[in-house]
Structures are given as C-alpha cells and as structure tokens.
Amino acid sequence: MEIAIKGLIALGSVGFLFSVLLAFLSKKFHVREDPLIEKLNEALPGIHCGACGYSGCHAYAEALAAGKADPTMCRAGGAESQKRIAALLKVEVKKLSPQKIVVHCGADTTQKKSSTLYVGPESCAAAHLLGAKIDCKYGCLFFGDCVKICPVGALKISQGKVYVDHKRCIRCGKCVGACPRNLIELVTVSPIQPLYYVACSNREKALYVRGVCSRGCIACGICARIENSPFYIENNISRIKREGDIDIPAASSAKDKCPTHCIDSDDV
Amino acid sequence: MKDLLLIVVSTVLINNFVLSYFLGICPFLGVSGKLSSAIGMGLSVIFVMTLSSSISWLIYHLILIPLEITFLSYVVFILVIASLVQIVEMFIRKYSPPLYQALGIYLPLITTNCAILGCALFMIARNYAFLPAVVFGFSAGVGFTLILLVMAGIREELQFNDVPGVLKGAPITLITAGLLALCFMGFSGLISS
Numbered sequence: 001m002e003i004a005i006k007g008l009i010a011l012g013s014v015g016f017l018f019s020v021l022l023a024f025l026s027k028k029f030h031v032r033e034d035p036l037i038e039k040l041n042e043a044l045p046g047i048h049c050g051a052c053g054y055s056g057c058h059a060y061a062e063a064l065a066a067g068k069a070d071p072t073m074c075r076a077g078g079a080e081s082q083k084r085i086a087a088l089l090k091v092e093v094k095k096l097s098p099q100k101i102v103v104h105c106g107a108d109t110t111q112k113k114s115s116t117l118y119v120g121p122e123s124c125a126a127a128h129l130l131g132a133k134i135d136c137k138y139g140c141l142f143f144g145d146c147v148k149i150c151p152v153g154a155l156k157i158s159q160g161k162v163y164v165d166h167k168r169c170i171r172c173g174k175c176v177g178a179c180p181r182n183l184i185e186l187v188t189v190s191p192i193q194p195l196y197y198v199a200c201s202n203r204e205k206a207l208y209v210r211g212v213c214s215r216g217c218i219a220c221g222i223c224a225r226i227e228n229s230p231f232y233i234e235n236n237i238s239r240i241k242r243e244g245d246i247d248i249p250a251a252s253s254a255k256d257k258c259p260t261h262c263i264d265s266d267d268v
Numbered sequence: 269m270k271d272l273l274l275i276v277v278s279t280v281l282i283n284n285f286v287l288s289y290f291l292g293i294c295p296f297l298g299v300s301g302k303l304s305s306a307i308g309m310g311l312s313v314i315f316v317m318t319l320s321s322s323i324s325w326l327i328y329h330l331i332l333i334p335l336e337i338t339f340l341s342y343v344v345f346i347l348v349i350a351s352l353v354q355i356v357e358m359f360i361r362k363y364s365p366p367l368y369q370a371l372g373i374y375l376p377l378i379t380t381n382c383a384i385l386g387c388a389l390f391m392i393a394r395n396y397a398f399l400p401a402v403v404f405g406f407s408a409g410v411g412f413t414l415i416l417l418v419m420a421g422i423r424e425e426l427q428f429n430d431v432p433g434v435l436k437g438a439p440i441t442l443i444t445a446g447l448l449a450l451c452f453m454g455f456s457g458l459i460s461s
Contacts, residue, residue, distance in 0.1 A: 007337045014327060014344060018351040029358040031365075 036088065037065045043084035045077045049151045051172035064089065075099070076170035098191045099171045101154075101164045104183045105140035106199025106264050107215040109160035112139055128180035135212040138201040140183055146175035166266065187242060196230070196240055196251045200262040203235045217262045223254035231263070238263070272403050274459065279407040282458055285383045286415040287449040292383030295374050296416060297441060305370035306420035310413025312356050312371070314406065316378055317387050320349045321405025324388040325398055345388045353379045383412055418448065 040061035048056035052073040054063055063069035064085065071085045086092065118133035120126050124145040127133045133141050142160040147153075154168035155175060162184075176184045181201065189195050198217060202209045206218035217238050223231040224238065230246040231238050231254050240246070255263040285291045292313075299309040324345050332338045357375050361368045368375070378384065387408045391401045422444055431440050 003337060006335045007340050010331050010335055010337060011340060011343060011347075014331070015347055018347060022351055022354055025355055025358055029362040031361055 034065055037061050039088055040064050040085060043077070043081050043088060044074055045081060045170070047076060047151055047170070049076050049170065049172040049174065051075045051174070076172050078171070098189055099186050100166055100189050100195055100266075101169050101171065101175065102185045102187050102195070102197045103140070103162045103164060104185060104197070104199060104201040105138070105181075106161060106262060107136075107139060107213050109142075111215040112136060112160060112213050113211070124178075125180045136202060136209075136216065138181060138183075138203065139213060139216075141181070145178045145180070146184060149174045149178040189242070190245055193245060193248060194265050196246065196255065196263065196265045198231075198238045198240060198262060199264040200237065200260075203237050205236055215260050215262050218260060220259060222257050222259065223263060226250050226254050226257070229254055272400060275400055275404050276407040276410075278459060279404055280411040280414060281452070281455045284411045284415060284452055285386065285408050286412055287445075287452040289383075289386065291386045292381050292412055293445075295377060295381055296412075296419065297438075297445070298377075299371065299374050300416055300419040300423055300441075302370070303417070303420045303424055305367070306416045307413075308360070308364070308367040308371055309374060310409075310416045312360065312375065313378060313381065313384070313412050313416075314409030316349065316352050316356055317384050317409035317412070318402060318406040320345070320352050320384055321387055321391050321408075322398070322402045323348050323352070325391060325396070325401040328392055329398075341389070341392060342385075345385055349384050349388070350379045383408065415448070419445065422448075 037058075038061075041058055044057040044061060046057050050056065052060045052069070052075070054060040054069070060069060060074065064071060071089060071091060072082055074081055074085070077085075113135045114133065115135055116132050118127055118130070120130060120132070122143050124141040124143045127141045127143060131137055133143075140160070140162055142157050142162070144155075144157050144162075146162065147155045147157055151172065151174065152168050152170055154165045154170070156163050156165070171186060173186050176182075176186055178184075183201055187195075187197070200209075200213075200215065200217040202213070202216045206220070209216035209218050217236075219233050219236040219238065221233050221238075223229060224233050228247040228250045230241045230251055232241065233239070240251075251263075251265070255265060279285075283289065286293065286296050295309055295313070300306050324341075327344055327348065328338070328341055332341055332344065353376065356378070357368075360371070360375065387405055391404050394404075396404055423441065426440065426444070435443070
C-alpha cells in the first residue's frame with residue numbers, strides 16, 4: 001500500500017513536471033499556420049476518407065491553398081463544402097450532379113443457391129479467389145468487405161444482401177474498389193428522378209443464371225422491348241442508359257414486368 | 269577517461285544498437301531513403317537519447333531508488349522519452365519546417381523507438397555512474413546515426429543500380445542491412461579485456 005502511494009506520488013509529480021514544461025514550450029514554439037488552410041480545413045468534412053486522392057482533409061486543404069488541387073475533388077462534402085471552398089478561394093465551381101451508390105446484386109440468401117460449404121477467411125476477397133460460398137460467380141458474397149471499408153457506416157448486410165443508406169452515404173467510392181466482384185458502382189443520377197438499376201451482374205446465359213440464382217437477369221429482353229425503355233441488353237445482361245432523364249413510366253413498367261424481379265429502384 | 273572511451277567505441281562500433289541488438293529497426297528502414305532526412309533523424313535521436321539517458325539516470329537514482337519503486341522504471345522512462353520527443357518535435361517544427369516535413373511520421377515515432385528505451389534500460393542494468401551513462405546515451409545515438417547514414421548512402425547509390433525485379437524496394441534494403449550487420453560483426457574482436 002505504501003509502495004503504491006509512493007509510486008503514485010512520484011509518477012504523478014514527474015508527469016506533472018513534464019506536462020508543465022511541455023505546455024510552456026508549446027506556447028513558446030507555437031507555429032502559426034496559414035489561416036486560409038485552417039478555414040479550408042474547417043470547410044471540409046474532416047473524415048479523412050481520402051477520396052480526393054490526398055492523405056486526409058488537412059493535406060487536401062494545403063493543396064487547395066497552394067492552388068494545386070481542384071476544388072471539386074471532395075466528394076464526401078458534396079455541394080455544401082464545395083460552396084464554402086469556392087467562397088474561400090474566390091473561384092466559381094461547376095455544379096456536380098448528385099451521385100449514388102448502386103449494388104448490382106439484389107439476391108438474398110433464399111435466392112442465391114449455395115452448394116459448397118465455405119470455411120475460409122471471412123472476407124469477400126478470399127471467397128472470391130476460391131470461387132466458393134455461393135454458386136453464382138458474379139454475385140455478392142456478403143462477407144461485407146464493403147461494409148468494413150465504409151467510413152460512415154452507410155452499408156449494411158441483411159439476409160445476404162447489401163443495403164445502401166443513401167442519406168448517410170458520402171459517395172467516397174471506397175466500397176467500389178473494395179468489392180472483389182465489382183458489383184458496386186457510383187452512378188451519376190438525376191436529382192429529381194427515382195433511381196432505377198439492374199440488381200444483377202451475371203453475364204452468363206439464362207440456363208446458367210437459372211441454375212445459380214432465382215433473381216438473376218436471364219437477358220430475356222422484356223425490359224428492353226417496352227416503348228421508350230431506358231433498358232437494353234448487352235453481354236447477356238440488362239443495362240440502363242443513364243444519359244439525361246429516363247422515362248419513368250417505361251422504367252417502372254419494366255420493373256413490374258421483369259420475370260426474375262432483378263430490376264430494382266429506390267422509389268418507395 | 270579510458271573507461272569512457274571504451275564505452276564510446278564499444279557502443280558505436282562493437283555493440284551497435286541497430287546492427288547487433290537490432291533495436292530501432294523501424295526508423296532505420298523508414299528514414300534511410302534520403303541522406304538529408306537521415307542526418308536530421310540521426311541528430312534528433314542523438315539529442316533525445318543523450319537527454320533521456322541523463323534524465324532517466326537522475327530520476328532513477330534520485331527518485332526511484334530512494335523510494336524503492338524501481339519497478340516503475342519502464343513507465344517513468346517512457347514518460348521521459350515521450351516528453352522529450354514532444355519537445356524535439358516542437359523545436360524542429362519551429363526552426364526547420366523542411367526537416368519536419370521530411371521526417372514526417374518518424375519524428376513522433378522516436379517515442380516508440382525501442383533503441384531509446386533500450387538505451388535507458390541498458391544503462392540501468394549495467395550500473396553506470398552518471399557521466400558514463402550520459403556518454404553511453406550519446407554514443408548509442410551516434411552509433412544509430414552512423415548506421416543510418418551508411419545505410420542512406422548505400423540506398424542512394426542503390427537507386428542507380430539495376431536491382432532484379434523481385435528484390436526491388438524493401439527486400440534489397442533488408443539484404444543490405446543484413447550484410448551491414450555481418451560487416452559490423454568484424455568489430456567484435458576490437459577490444460580484448
């Protein structure tokens with residue numbers, strides 16, 4: 001007990017002495033930063049996602065202040081922080097169209113067939129290398145490599161399917177690179193229209209698709225044959241044209257008519 | 269005087285911290301890419317090592333031993349080292365921003381540089397008096413700097429050489445470090461007692 005008190009006092013006083021010294025020296029050696037960098041740093045979201053290509057928000061702010069970086073590179077901050085950066089740097093910025101994350105596999109565990117038992121590392125990258133866990137070689141492996149890398153927790157996996165919380169998503173695009181099967185895409189969308197997309201990436205013929213998943217695109221072409229339809233078939237899979245506004249009634253009827261229900265939308 | 273000289277020679281060359289105790293490998297590999305930043309790193313390590321060994325000695329002998337709480341030596345030494353590194357960092361940031369940029373993350377990493385804690389602990393374990401302890405700390409830093417400079421020189425030359433693809437980058441650096449360690453083994457018979 002006595003030793004403990006002695007130790008506490010000795011350690012505490014040594015620590016206190018050093019902290020006083022440090023506080024004194026930090027005042028004495030204080031370095032003034034460029035106030036512009038500080039203000040730019042405040043205008044940025046400060047989550048250091050790295051989507052701009054710099055090692056963090058502070059590095060990007062420094063590059064901005066030096067005039068080396070483009071003010072539209074911060075995807076996480078979106079229009080709000082771009083406006084503030086533009087005001088600070090006194091430049092005009094182009095308006096960015098909103099972007100959204102789309103996952104091109106919408107099948108849950110009841111729809112994706114699985115005839116192998118996978119016991120390897122709990123990561124999509126590993127399961128993808130082995131081609132195990134699910135039969136479809138294009139589908140989501142739902143170990144959540146994308147969920148793990150997401151800096152804001154906008155993705156979640158439930159019943160073997162990835163759900164995106166578009167309100168939380170900052171469009172940094174990290175999940176796009178994390179998915180070993182390239183199922184995640186960052187698409188430019190219209191701000192007023194609902195988002196339609198094909199929730200499947202299987203480029204095989206219908207026979208194979210039917211064998212591995214009940215929600216896969218079999219490239220039947222029903223969606224593409226509807227009048228004014230934004231959908232078209234390419235490489236055995238339905239795709240959607242994203243240039244300009246899409247014909248919503250046609251897209252919605254394609255969604256209804258799709259025999260495997262692999263056309264999805266965030267229109268609720 | 270002879271004792272001090274022996275300590276210097278044995279710490280710098282024979283029992284070099286990097287090449288025979290394998291302490292401080294992280295900055296040794298991380299900052300040895302460029303000669304200029306290696307010099308800065310070496311100087312700050314010399315500074316921190318000398319100061320930390322002297323302050324650690326004082327604290328150990330004037331506070332820890334009289335109070336019989338020598339078991340706290342690790343914690344206290346780490347406290348001393350961390351504070352000193354902070355001071356060095358502030359100093360460099362104020363007076364040499366390019367060096368601050370060049371050292372980057374390795375500067376705060378001096379805190380966790382095991383060579384510095386190792387130096388303080390060896391000094392206690394070998395029962396040095398105050399002056400030998402300071403000389404020991406200083407020469408340990410000099411030894412570290414020497415190896416860092418030799419390595420940086422070699423690595424700068426290495427950039428102009430045609431290294432086989434598989435060995436490019438880290439592997440050739442590690443091989444070079446191993447060869448250097450072998451060379452320094454040659455000093456082991458330098459002093460016969």
